[in-house]
Each structure stands twice: as C-alpha cells, then as structure tokens.
Amino acid sequence: MYxxxxxxxxxEALVDFxxxxxxxxxxxxxxxxxxxxxDAVENCLKAIxxxxxxxxxxxxxxxxxxxxxxxxxxxxxxLLIIGGLYFELxxxxx
Numbered sequence: 056m057y058x059x060x061x062x063x064x065x066x067e068a069l070v071d072f073x074x075x076x077x078x079x080x081x082x083x084x085x086x087x088x089x090x091x092x093x094d095a096v097e098n099c100l101k102a103i104x105x106x107x108x109x110x111x112x113x114x115x116x117x118x119x120x121x122x123x124x125x126x127x128x129x130x131x132x133x134l135l136i137i138g139g140l141y142f143e144l145x146x147x148x149x
Contacts, residue, residue, distance in 0.1 A: 100106060122128060
C-alpha cells in the first residue's frame with residue numbers, strides 16, 4: 056500500500072533500481088528498459104521525429120532580479136546595510 060493514499064501497490068511500482076546505481080551508462084540499457092543511450096542533445100533530437108525548439112528569453116523583471124542576485128552586487132548591498140546600521144547605532148536619529 057502507498058503510505059499517503061492507502062491504495063494497493065502494483066507490481067510495476069516495485070522495480071528494483073539498486074542494480075543500476077553505479078553502473079556505466081552503456082550497461083544500463085541492458086538492465087533497465089531503455090532503448091537507447093542519449094549522450095548529447097543532438098542525438099536525442101535525431102531520435103525524436105517531431106520537435107519544436109523554443110528559445111527562452113528573460114523579461115525585464117527577471118533581468119532586474121538577476122542583477123540583485125549577482126554575488127558581487129548582493130555583497131556590496133549587504134556591506135552598505137551593515138555600514139548603515141553601524142552609523143545609525145553610533146549616532147541615532149541624525
């Protein structure tokens with residue numbers, strides 16, 4: 056039985072994946088039910104007949120967020136905050 060739903064487990068759900076742990080990529084197709092090994096995106100796209108590649112571009116909001124998530128910018132901002140707290144504690148209210 057599944058612990059969260061209480062539904063009975065099927066035999067398909069009881070697959071032992073311990074045999075594939077640490078196995079080289081070429082040998083996993085013999086163990087598991089994989090039909091081919093995909094080692095590059097180009098080989099994967101050759102195997103798929105109908106596909107569509109869409110290029111994702113960041114919007115202006117994501118660009119602003121990524122600016123603040125830059126480690127250099129965020130560390131400078133943290134130093135400014137710590138400096139502001141220090142000077143505020145030295146001379147409060149001015």
